[in-house]
Amino acid sequence: MTVESDEQDGATLLRPLAGGHPHGRSTVDIARAIADGDRHHRRVRLVGSAGAGATVVLVVVAGWTVAANSPQKPAPAATKGSTSPSTGPTVAAVGCTVQQLATPEGEGVRAVIGGGDPTGKYLVGRTYPGGRPSTVVWENLRPRKVPMQGEDPSLTGATSTGVFIGSSYTGADTLTAWVYKDGRFLKLAGSGAIASAINEREVIVGSVQGRPAMWASPTAQPTMLPMPAGKGWTGGASGVDDDGTIVGTLENSEVKGGQAYVWRPDGTVTKLAQPMVRGKPAMDYRARTVRGGWAVGWASYDEPDRGPRWLAAPRWNLRTGAVDSTDGVFTTINAQGRIAGQLAVIAPDRTTVALPLPSGFDAKSAMVMTEAISDDGTVVAGYLNDRNGSLDAQPIAVVWKCGS
Template sequence: MTVESDEQDGATLLRPLAGGHPHGRSTVDIARAMADGDRHHRRVRLVGSAGAGATVVLVVVAGWTIAGNSPQKPAPAATRGSTSPSTSPTVAAAGCTVQQLATPEGEGVRAIVSGGDPTGKYLVGRTYPGGRPSTVVWENLRPRKVPMQGEDPSLDGATSTGVFIGSSYTGTDKLTAWVYKDGGFLKLAGTDAVASAINEREVIVGSVQGRPAMWASPTAQPTMLPLPAGKGWTGSASGVDDDGTIVGTLQNGEFKEGQAYAWRPDGTLTKLAQPTVKGKPAMSYRTGSVRGGWVIGWASYDEPNRGPRWIAAPRWNLRTGTVDSTDGFFTTINAQGRIAGQLTVIAPDRTTVPLPLPSGLDAKSAMVTTEAISDDGTTVAGYINDRQGKLDDQPIAVVWKCGS
């Protein structure tokens, strides 16, 4: 397989971003980095792909071979420890409509969605008044400014009661974790801290000084989560379920690119099952969010002597201990185990629901990033860039409304 020359140029441009962040969230949100153009934005999830222009698009970014946002059928699941249908997925009858999210009055259309609550009532993200990022919340699709202190502010999680978490740079390249509650921001305890996720009980998880951490409440001191035996472990928690289960990624000298773990409510640390990529055991794999006992993540596999890595999206079932994988980026999950990404929602039984593009855009040039899906599956949100300039090189925030 070959890579288009313009995609190679994009890879060269983005390669410096892949060095990672020392606080555990070491992958790059490529689509958001392109949207923002901010030097600091290294802490967010790997959720985008950079490129289109072919039926199956391959983009090399920092040595990864990534499936693009083409409207292709996802590959059948490669499942460990359970059985899954090996036939092509069934397309669900329930359709989706798409609309662009409004931005606050007086601001331009440039905006991204970076998370949402389980009901779909609240979406969080940012807009760009004067060209600089500023945090915003959409409540029932209506935008509201909630400006966070610091440079490169980002909201990354929400509860159904309107509590939001995020992080920004407030010192010399140091991160501060924040929680928005009762009309204002409160700084979370801890130096060089990242807030990655919050559950309905207002338990917050992330990292403090490069180690996974949990805040039992917005005013609590951080609790450092246990690490495996041995020296040199670092990492971050990326998600917390309502029962208290926490998921995250840990790395050390042997596993430099990370492996996925779960902390059970009793504090027990469990390594998650190794997923497959293109039918082969993943060499590195990380967690994203967790909801209702389901975990979404990403995994990579090196092609021996070929350089690039294949990328896939593992979906763990914490109740059974099993995992299945889908080629490409699927970056958010709901309590039903439905994953969203690449213009598709895929249920655990492989039933799919297509996500349409706004009028005038096509899948060959649009770069679509999904960041939120409600528990009932009726609300999916994210943002879109377009390589052909139809959006004036600005990302737009969008929401899909789907049948249940």
């Protein structure tokens, strides 16, 4: 499957897949679609009506190729000394409530979330006034327009002090990275730059010309991060912790699939442990974000002679090197190691809290993408739509408020 035009939304893309049984043979290369989408997602986080990069992720979140377990009962798998139990999760008694986020006055309901700060005070994303994307910040759940220059603008990260980062096209195919600080956007140095994440010290990471990069401050020149020996390596950094630890993904034409890497503050570069997907070593695994010494990403495995690509979310403990995998797509993590996605929040001990859907959405057809979880676990945010088109497949931004 290839990424459709920017105006093609998640529900439209998913309809051809909806009739297939989740265990039947697939003619769609889901893992490649996710890989392509994730690269585009990193370039400009959300494009089109629900985001073409987001769209291919939503195809998976809808539950079409993930394992047969229900969203609230992921099957754990562990490698490299992980201490996660194998008896399944414990469902926590603490519940969550969900609400739709408001959009700026005069705009429609269509909105997506691209990230948030560690406290849950700031959420960043975009809305679609007149059908065109425009960047927005929600401060304490109240929307505020912060228009970014360029075409297809997207915000992808925030600090608790109200500094935001993102990217846009400022030419026919020229990517520009931006930081919003003190009430205005500043262009990050570097041509062909993408800003993917920012930490509380305002260190920014992403890529420049298809190579992983770091900006030590919003006004600094980019520092290119080291890559393994050999030619042909490309990739990008996707997350930065407050201590300076960076995670990202590298690819090489001689290596099948992407590989997750960590760049540590002492200068060492290490490939992260290979996760398992349905008891098999992942063929393609990528780091997506990092927080408090924990990282999360996604991984895929192609069953021989059957075709479907199964997806899982690897969670790496960067202190111990352990990795455990949860079936499905869990795309964000907090300082406690809790991952969010698939209508659930799952702690390292497998304790699980369900994320309810708003009224009018059905768990069997809703497509959900989580993009932020606060460090205390009380705020989870993302966006969703309905693959059946009952709500015209309009993505809406939502926030879950959970007990601590």
